[in-house]
Amino acid sequence: MTTLPIESQKTSQIRFTLNGEETDVCFAPYKTLLEVLREDLGHTGTKHGCELGECGACAVLLDGKPVLSCLVLAVDCSGRQVLTVEGLGEDGNLHPLQDAFADLGAAQCGYCTPAILVTAKALLDQNPHPSRDQIREAISGNLCRCTGYLQIFEAVEAAVLKIAAQKSTVT
Amino acid sequence: MTPVGARKANGDELRVIGVPRRRVDARAKVTGQTRFADDIFLPRMAHSKLLRSPHPHARIRKIDTSRAAAHPGVYLVLQALCVDRVRHVGDPVAAVIAREELTAFEALDLIDVEYEILTTISSSEEALRTPEPRIHEYGEEGNIHKLVALEFGNVEEGFAEADEIFEDTFFFQGNTHLAIEQHAAVAIKDPDGKLTIWSSTQTPHYLHRALAKVLEMPAAHIRVIATPNGGGFGGKSDPFNHEIVVAKAALMLDRPVKICLTREEVFYCHRGRHPVLMKFKTGVKKDGAITGMHLQTLIDGGAYGSYGVASTFYAGALQTTTYHIPRYRYQGCRTFTNKPPCGPKRGHGTPQPRFGQEVQLDKIAERLKMDPADLRLRIAESSNALTANFFRLGTVNLAECIRRVVKVSGWKEKFRKFPEGRGVGLACSAYLTGAGLPIYWNKMPHSGVQLKFDRSGGVSIFCGATEIGQGSDDVLAGIVAEVLGIDTFDVRLFTGDTDLGPVDLGSYSSRVTLMAGNAALQAAERGRAILRDAVAEKLEVPKERLRFAERRVFDSAAPEKGVTFQEAVCLAEARFGTIGTVGSYTPPLYKGGGVGPLRPIPIPPPLLKWK
Ligand code: FES
Numbered sequence: 035m036t037t038l039p040i041e042s043q044k045t046s047q048i049r050f051t052l053n054g055e056e057t058d059v060c061f062a063p064y065k066t067l068l069e070v071l072r073e074d075l076g077h078t079g080t081k082h083g084c085e086l087g088e089c090g091a092c093a094v095l096l097d098g099k100p101v102l103s104c105l106v107l108a109v110d111c112s113g114r115q116v117l118t119v120e121g122l123g124e125d126g127n128l129h130p131l132q133d134a135f136a137d138l139g140a141a142q143c144g145y146c147t148p149a150i151l152v153t154a155k156a157l158l159d160q161n162p163h164p165s166r167d168q169i170r171e172a173i174s175g176n177l178c179r180c181t182g183y184l185q186i187f188e189a190v191e192a193a194v195l196k197i198a199a200q201k202s203t204v205t
Numbered sequence: 206m207t208p209v210g211a212r213k214a215n216g217d218e219l220r221v222i223g224v225p226r227r228r229v230d231a232r233a234k235v236t237g238q239t240r241f242a243d244d245i246f247l248p249r250m251a252h253s254k255l256l257r258s259p260h261p262h263a264r265i266r267k268i269d270t271s272r273a274a275a276h277p278g279v280y281l282v283l284q285a286l287c288v289d290r291v292r293h294v295g296d297p298v299a300a301v302i303a304r305e306e307l308t309a310f311e312a313l314d315l316i317d318v319e320y321e322i323l324t325t326i327s328s329s330e331e332a333l334r335t336p337e338p339r340i341h342e343y344g345e346e347g348n349i350h351k352l353v354a355l356e357f358g359n360v361e362e363g364f365a366e367a368d369e370i371f372e373d374t375f376f377f378q379g380n381t382h383l384a385i386e387q388h389a390a391v392a393i394k395d396p397d398g399k400l401t402i403w404s405s406t407q408t409p410h411y412l413h414r415a416l417a418k419v420l421e422m423p424a425a426h427i428r429v430i431a432t433p434n435g436g437g438f439g440g441k442s443d444p445f446n447h448e449i450v451v452a453k454a455a456l457m458l459d460r461p462v463k464i465c466l467t468r469e470e471v472f473y474c475h476r477g478r479h480p481v482l483m484k485f486k487t488g489v490k491k492d493g494a495i496t497g498m499h500l501q502t503l504i505d506g507g508a509y510g511s512y513g514v515a516s517t518f519y520a521g522a523l524q525t526t527t528y529h530i531p532r533y534r535y536q537g538c539r540t541f542t543n544k545p546p547c548g549p550k551r552g553h554g555t556p557q558p559r560f561g562q563e564v565q566l567d568k569i570a571e572r573l574k575m576d577p578a579d580l581r582l583r584i585a586e587s588s589n590a591l592t593a594n595f596f597r598l599g600t601v602n603l604a605e606c607i608r609r610v611v612k613v614s615g616w617k618e619k620f621r622k623f624p625e626g627r628g629v630g631l632a633c634s635a636y637l638t639g640a641g642l643p644i645y646w647n648k649m650p651h652s653g654v655q656l657k658f659d660r661s662g663g664v665s666i667f668c669g670a671t672e673i674g675q676g677s678d679d680v681l682a683g684i685v686a687e688v689l690g691i692d693t694f695d696v697r698l699f700t701g702d703t704d705l706g707p708v709d710l711g712s713y714s715s716r717v718t719l720m721a722g723n724a725a726l727q728a729a730e731r732g733r734a735i736l737r738d739a740v741a742e743k744l745e746v747p748k749e750r751l752r753f754a755e756r757r758v759f760d761s762a763a764p765e766k767g768v769t770f771q772e773a774v775c776l777a778e779a780r781f782g783t784i785g786t787v788g789s790y791t792p793p794l795y796k797g798g799g800v801g802p803l804r805p806i807p808i809p810p811p812l813l814k815w816k
């Protein structure tokens with residue numbers, strides 16, 4: 035038997051929480067979280083535009099904080115919590131951010147959208163009533179070539195109102 | 206839903222078009238389920254990487270791929286992408302196909318290429334000064350790719366009538382699309398031996414033709430599926446070598462082959478906005494009226510043609526569409542240089558001279574002591590005008606647009622009122638909707654739509670149109686739903702697939718809503734006519750009285766009398782057999798007749814002497 039080239043050897047293994055579910059995965063040790071999510075776990079909702087830490091298209095939440103998954107080694111994610119766009123909705127319903135983005139034209143080609151959604155979620159988890167400038171600041175690392183950002187800001191603001199309304203009916 | 210009150214020709218309210226609603230593809234996009242080309246993973250899939258030239262211009266003396274081919278994990282090495290030489294940094298020379306992307310990437314280092322460095326031509330001026338070595342054997346002469354010279358009316362007479370002549374030179378430095386999605390493609394040999402390729406292309410039909418030509422296969426045995434593009438902006442309009450590579454490799458290996466370009470490679474693919482050096486000579490009367498304009502452009506095309514012939518025409522075509530220019534002369538010259546090729550980018554060749562023209566207008570306003578907004582208002586071309594170069598403008602209404610901008614922007618209070626270093630400016634632009642001619646000239650429709658009416662009450666749309674974020678799927682669904690009185694959610698779309706849908710030429714030139722939209726409109730109206738006949742017969746109501754709305758077909762005189770849309774389809778199917786309709790769109794030819802001679806003029810030497 036010939037030896038498998040090193041890059042084909044899935045010699046690393048981690049267990050972590052992906053979108054709330056315990057997940058085991060084996061992968062080649064050099065792989066980034068982005069690559070493992072997309073290639074080894076079939077979670078293709080997270081995108082990439084540079085794999086250099088420039089565009090923000092690969093953002094996911096790692097322990098609740100936005101990170102560029104193209105710059106995170108998957109081996110460093112053992113035991114941690116990862117949230118991707120696939121995990122945003124709950125009970126079969128879209129997250130208010132997703133609804134707002136869909137209704138207000140904040141997703142045009144939709145390529146930057148998954149990363150912006152999770153980044154915005156991290157913001158709202160921290161700060162339920164951000165100002166326009168705080169929203170702008172929070173997603174300043176996410177490039178979007180289609181929208182011109184305005185619809186994105188508006189959608190985040192619409193989601194803020196919706197989440198607040200939901201909370202007040204619950205309490 | 207709040208209807209905005211727009212009306213159809215028959216007085217009915219529009220219920221879908223113009224009403225704010227969620228796009229048909231929005232849910233997929235906000236859940237990350239839109240399948241872009243690189244999101245496709247297939248069993249046994251191999252990965253490809255391209256070896257790209259490190260030199261701007263070099264002859265390829267020798268390529269030795271034996272070491273790469275012997276590397277563990279490598280399935281195939283393809284040579285002869287650039288056959289004899291490389292013309293820009295990043296021009297592909299060879300391709301490696303391997304089990305892992307990283308293996309393919311590493312094996313690139315094992316390909317030995319011997320280059321003979323050639324003179325680098327790095328600007329248009331240099332291209333004019335350096336006819337040899339020629340970057341391409343085709344083109345006008347030396348390193349000039351394309352010359353365009355057109356005169357409409359006698360421009361010299363116009364200059365003679367002018368009170369003042371303005372001559373200015375401007376340079377626009379070019380830029381690139383930077384769609385966030387990098388180009389990607391996956392090809393497979395179908396189980397029956399034919400070829401299927403998924404690609405982030407804006408122009409599946411042109412790719413289809415290119416593949417048939419390069420692979421020497423009947424186009425009928427090739428299926429191109431344009432995946433939704435993660436932004437295009439023109440940058441994914443050319444058929445690319447990486448698409449040919451994965452197609453060829455998939456056929457040879459009989460396994461799926463994928464490629465996804467790195468961001469660096471996307472910059473090499475480029476096809477971005479051309480750098481343009483331009484000279485404007487404009488004659489004006491004291492009141493600002495333009496008496497004639499002469500525009501010369503020197504266009505840096507980079508290393509390949511792309512759609513550069515069209516870009517060269519476009520760079521001079523639209524100067525007359527904003528302001529009244531009674532006489533107009535255009536000379537364009539596109540050169541080859543050893544840089545990544547330029548091509549179509551939003552506005553395709555027109556924003557560069559638009560910038561020059563608008564800056565010059567500001568200078569004219571300054572000299573004539575006029576407010577720049579007033580000057581523009583005074584010379585704005587009117588709706589339905591026929592321009593000197595035979596464009597029929599349609600509903601431009603530029604003057605009204607300027608008036609409103611001046612009003613809402615607070616122009617009068619702001620212009621020249623800010624402290625040093627800050628200011629407001631006004632510039633106008635216009636663009637045409639769709640090109641009158643396809644890239645290869647023919648008389649067939651530019652867009653076609655097929656509709657299938659199902660007994661379930663659902664309607665399927667088949668069309669070659671390509672979703673690049675602009676909303677083409679939603680446009681098709683909206684038009685069909687509007688005509689048939691159903692919801693866009695009742696519509697299924699099969700688009701961007703050369704096997705499933707009739708040809709649409711592609712998502713470029715702002716053409717899809719006009720052309721695929723009209724094709725959809727025609728197909729939907731034909732379908733509605735069939736359904737109406739069947740329902741009219743059943744309900745014994747004159748068919749003119751039937752309305753289609755809210756998933757019903759009913760008597761407008763007695764709205765409770767009607768059938769559901771689904772029942773209407775069943776009635777029609779029982780009456781006429783399986784229901785399917787088609788629609789198509791071909792741009793009308795303008796029949797100008799006697800407006801004035803179109804006088805081609807020779808290129809005068811001064812252009813070629815530009816430094
Ligand atoms: S892919 Fe661009 S920042 Fe990660």
Ligand code: FES
Pocket residue numbers: 140141142143144145146147177178179180181385435436674
């Ligand atoms: S929607 Fe296309 S990049 Fe943001």
